Amino acid sequence: MEDKGEGRGYIVSYQGLEELFCRLKEGWRVVAPKLKEGVILYSEVESLRELPFGHRNREMPGFYCLERAEGYFTYTHPVNSLKAFLHPSELVLMRVRTSDGCLEFEVCNSEGNFCFFDVRACDLFALEVLDRVFVHKNPHPDSYYRKLREGAFVVAVNCAYATSTCFCTTMGTGPEVKEGYDLLITELREGFLLEAGSERGRALLESLGNKKEAGEEHFLQKRERLREAEAIMERHFEIGGLPDRLYGRMDSQYWKHIEKRCLACTSCTQSCPTCFCFDILERNDLKLKESERIRVWDSCFSPAFATVHRYNIRQSVHSRYRQWLMHKFAYWMDQFDLFGCVGCGRCITWCPVGIDIRQEIKKVLGSE
Ligand code: SF4
Ligand code: SF4
Incomplete structure (x- = not known):
């Protein structure tokens, strides 16, 4: 396993996070949580200010609302998931057109270059699940998914809060982010702890301007925050066997x-x-000039x-x-x-x- 340099990291201020975000925007389409239509949704965002900082989602069976809270990463995961970007609800696979009495075939390729920003432990684990389904445990790896997923840059965030419907502790997937990320953010009292989980994450982190080396007290604070989130959740059943x-x-x-x-x-x-x-469906235009093969x-x-x-x-x-x-x-x-x-x-x-x-x-x- 790659050495993630555990116990090493930097503390940055909100301005430091903005610098990180601007650097990511230079090379990626950044997808992050955003307030939209009264809920938090993963969406493409242009600036860090679009994130729902200071909002908290309260959830129960059949219930969702937002309220205000102190801090920045005060919410949990968005309503939708990264599946919406890697395995969209509708994807055009192929087009067929008639032209001068001939048929023209166009195979549509998926385009991504995504940076997934502010991904929580459960959603990061969900990416591992989808990777196995579409690629690693699939005798016919899915080229559409693979193209979108390959190279996606992941900035994860440790949760310090859980809703009443969260049960990542039962499933062993959270709240702590353990692997599968390029950069990891933990919000602390005096700023944000940034840790690298890959070489490219480390290179980006090292290149940031305003940062200071994190000390032992910052890692202790990180543990404390994770314990707070864990304590909110009950263990519902035993997954062994x-x-x-x-x-x-x-x-x-x-x-x-x-x-x-x-x-x-x-x-x-x-x-x-x-x-x-x-x-897989076929969608024809009414003039019968073009047909699309779509995956829904x-x-x-x-x-x-x-x-x-x-x-x-x-x-x-x-x-x-x-x-x-x-x-x-x-x-x-x-x-x-x-x-x-x-x-x-x-x-x-x-x-x-x-x-x-x-x-x-x-x-x-x-x-x-
Ligand atoms: S959300 Fe699922 S479990 Fe609930 S009513 Fe619809 S199909 Fe049934
Ligand atoms: S709790 Fe489990 S089954 Fe329900 S939406 Fe999340 S991953 Fe799917």
Whole structure:
């Protein structure tokens, strides 16, 4: 593993962060959290001032609001995830045009050059999950995803706060950012601790003007902040042996309870940073001169998702919910050697009827 120079870092002021941001803007399309339409969303941003500093997201099952708070990185992850940029909800793969009686084919390449700024531990882990799904554990690596992901510069931020729907401590993905970043920011009382996680991150960090070497007290403060975030979160279930324990409940009667509550609206799969299922569609213009082949998000909650030879093998809503939960916490481990859930809690917040996956797991495990 690359030497990240642990225990080494620099303290910068807000002006130092601005200098870093301007340097990133010179070479990258910077994507960061931003206040938009009353929520925090990952968006392309032009300046550091666009970040939602001093805002705090409060979340509960089926509930989201923003309030004011003291400090800068006072919120957790945005409503959407980096999936929106690396595996967009609609991606044109190919165009076909008619011209002088001939067909012209254009293969569309994905363009990125992204810097993901202010990425929290759960979302960084979600990138590792998507990397395995699309590239590392995929017998046919996805060139679209790979092109967008390769070279993306990642600036991570350690969380000092958690909402009631966060459960990264249960899933072992946070709140501490451990790897997969180029630069890591931790907000401290007297400024921001910057640490490098890659050679290019270190080179950028060394080139910054106004900084001072971080001392032991700064790393102690970092631990203290992480402990504060950890203390907010409860451990909901034990992940050791979870796939086998769930496999043992495949025929449990409990699954049927979900039929009365779940609307099969797909909101959970759309908001999830790791749900990757897609469909490929053809879109023709009305003059029949041009056709596009597009890739769009799909969902295991859609009635057509499990339709094979015109027969839907998952007609009941509870069978679709079981498929979703079992994929996240059991089958995914068989396929990709990790869980498909990073404990971000988005599916809990954005479920219109407040179904809490943590509670469902506990109930399924406790059922006959
Ligand atoms: S669990 Fe909630 S968000 Fe997911 S499909 Fe059912 S009602 Fe929609
Ligand atoms: S299943 Fe829910 S909590 Fe887990 S990663 Fe997806 S949205 Fe986040």
